[in-house]
Amino acid sequence: MAKVAVITGSNGRIGAATCRRLAQDGYRTVGIDIGAESVGNWPYYACDMTDLARMAETLARIEAEQGLIQVLFNNAGIYRASDSFLDVPPEQFDDVLSVNLKVPYFAAQWVAKRLIAEGQGGSIITTASLAGQAGSTAVEYGASKAAVINMTKSIGRQLGKHGIRVNAIAPGLIDTAMGDQVPAGARKRALGSALARIGQPEEIASVVAFLASDDASFVTCATIDVNGGV
Numbered sequence: 001m002a003k004v005a006v007i008t009g010s011n012g013r014i015g016a017a018t019c020r021r022l023a024q025d026g027y028r029t030v031g032i033d034i035g036a037e038s039v040g041n042w043p044y045y046a047c048d049m050t051d052l053a054r055m056a057e058t059l060a061r062i063e064a065e066q067g068l069i070q071v072l073f074n075n076a077g078i079y080r081a082s083d084s085f086l087d088v089p090p091e092q093f094d095d096v097l098s099v100n101l102k103v104p105y106f107a108a109q110w111v112a113k114r115l116i117a118e119g120q121g122g123s124i125i126t127t128a129s130l131a132g133q134a135g136s137t138a139v140e141y142g143a144s145k146a147a148v149i150n151m152t153k154s155i156g157r158q159l160g161k162h163g164i165r166v167n168a169i170a171p172g173l174i175d176t177a178m179g180d181q182v183p184a185g186a187r188k189r190a191l192g193s194a195l196a197r198i199g200q201p202e203e204i205a206s207v208v209a210f211l212a213s214d215d216a217s218f219v220t221c222a223t224i225d226v227n228g229g230v
Contacts, residue, residue, distance in 0.1 A: 002028040004067045009076030011039045013176045017201035049103045071212045072111045074104035074126040085139040093140045100144035121163025128168040156221035165220040172227025174199040194229025
């Protein structure tokens with residue numbers, strides 16, 4: 001029976017590319033996003049994941065209708081361009097930390113509890129960012145992604161004994177709607193990477209596919225850089 005893989009932010013370019021790739025690899029891919037309709041032909045559930053009660057209801061519905069979730073790709077995220085943290089209002093800080101950190105934390109918690117209850121292993125993958133390692137003019141965004149990297153290592157150490165692997169991916173500049181918001185200076189630095197180009201969503205999806213698979217059976221607590229050699 002095909003493993004169920006849930007991808008949040010599935011209507012974005014990385015999310016959609018990952019849904020397609022994991023489906024090709026034989027997973028039963030399931031998308032979650034805030035929009036009313038899916039951009040693809042996979043099972044889809046509309047949900048504002050910042051509503052934690054609704055998140056739990058949606059994940060429970062997915063399990064009931066699709067099967068036990070054994071792969072979770074916490075991909076949903078938001079970015080708000082800013083030139084200085086002096087200008088960031090509290091509500092923007094709260095929104096970014098809620099979507100980028102709180103949502104993947106509690107989604108991972110829900111999935112891990114169910115896997116442990118069923119005695120099954122699994123793979124939890126979260127999108128971090130180069131900004132979480134190198135800093136960002138959008139300070140709250142960089143801070144949220146740095147927290148994701150730490151969270152990944154901390155959760156992975158707790159869940160390893162249950163056969164649940166926990167990893168993160170730290171993309172550089174990728175051809176996405178979020179990437180389109182990156183200031184010109186940061187885009188210029190990205191083009192100064194070893195590969196001298198921006199990345200494609202499918203290149204992130206390939207790394208997700210690896211981390212979800214048995215080929216990565218000894219990989220956990222890791223953050224994989226996919227940034228073109230910045």
